[in-house]
Amino acid sequence: MDALPPATTTRLSRDVIVDAYLRIADTEGTDDITLRRLGAELGVDPTAVYRHFRDKDEILAVASDRVLAEAAAELEPTGSWRQDLRALHLAVRRAYLSHPKAMLALQMHPASMPNAERLTDRVLGLLRQACLSDADAAVAYEAMENYTVGTTLFDAGATEESLEGWRRVYRSARADVLPHLVAAAPLLYRDPDAAFEYGLDLMLDGLERGAQRSEEERREEDR
Amino acid sequence: MDALPPATTTRLSRDVIVDAYLRIADTEGTDDITLRRLGAELGVDPTAVYRHFRDKDEILAVASDRVLAEAAAELEPTGSWRQDLRALHLAVRRAYLSHPKAMLALQMHPASMPNAERLTDRVLGLLRQACLSDADAAVAYEAMENYTVGTTLFDAGATEESLEGWRRVYRSARADVLPHLVAAAPLLYRDPDAAFEYGLDLMLDGLERGAQRSEEERREEDR
């Protein structure tokens, strides 16, 4: 047998670095982490990570793929494409809410990320189940993904103060020229999750309507 | 008559600064502009703008409001809430595509921006026209706004290379485990505008379905 390297010596590796990044994000409540902070957590020079990753974005992208694995693990197919699409996008939203910066890096830098790809494959499969053509499924995937990612990145950046700030600004607008705005002010930004689900259901309604039409056309042809 | 200051002496002002910012953005094709670049354009020390704005974000927010004014000017109400909502969000998307960084600043820092408020008021009015309750109109506004802003900010950051990068990554996935992904690869990200419109129409379909239901319920009560 060859002599193994001492097990206690935790040497740097991609996994160790990503672990540290996620650990800081979880304990510190933000995933906007500098390489200097990451180096301190690892007890290593801030620039040491460049031996294992091309740049900072690559660290974030790999971290986000691991977060998506946890999101995917919660999901159990029900057989209803509508329910499954809904649950999947809610899970993705939760992942993005906890690690927005990491997700943004993944989105912007194309790379083979196994868990992200598995989720994308599932969405495309569910859209096909909803009677969409291949071309429509691709476009619908883009629309739903952009909706989920975009909305959630904003919600992750918002604070209770900033939301209250908008309500205050709108409330003090001139009611004679902007009546709808002033009336809606107290109702706005009360529950970002509810707003997200409302929009998601709107899109699912639209898809269902399309699916029903396809169904009708098929019966039309049959008789 | 009082003596006027010499008209040729273009002194710094909020308008002059915002003008310069938009001029650089338009000629340079990006609105990610440093204060040093802005100072050079104005022929002034980079820090001089702090006499007129609290910070950089305030400059961007004011600039974005002016861009929204141009977007709003194109719009002519047709009487159909669906058509008007559609045209409005397409116009907002165009504004965000040309000045994404500025729009992000507006979104994140609550402030009274007249043109942004006018557009918000119009959206809320159109949603009420679609038979939505005040509470639903507020939530639907949030959903549509987040969809438009989020999607467009991503599209603004994407390049033909990054989109092609995603297609390549997906194409080279294992077809036996991710069949939908591999099949969809050549169809994806072909036309971001089309994907945006597809998702927007999906949401409008959902709203119309809700409007029809409200209509039916009213007739139900009548008899």
Add this chain to the structure above:
DNA sequence: ACCTGAACACCGTTCAAGT
């Protein structure tokens, strides 16, 4: 083969000094 550490090229922003 892997990590260190000084250094670089940028940022936005502050503040005392000028006029």
Add this chain to the structure above:
DNA sequence: ACCTGAACACCGTTCAAGT
């Protein structure tokens, strides 16, 4: 009252040097 300019406190990243 308004602008200057040096300086500060940060970034991500490079690269020659160490071991």
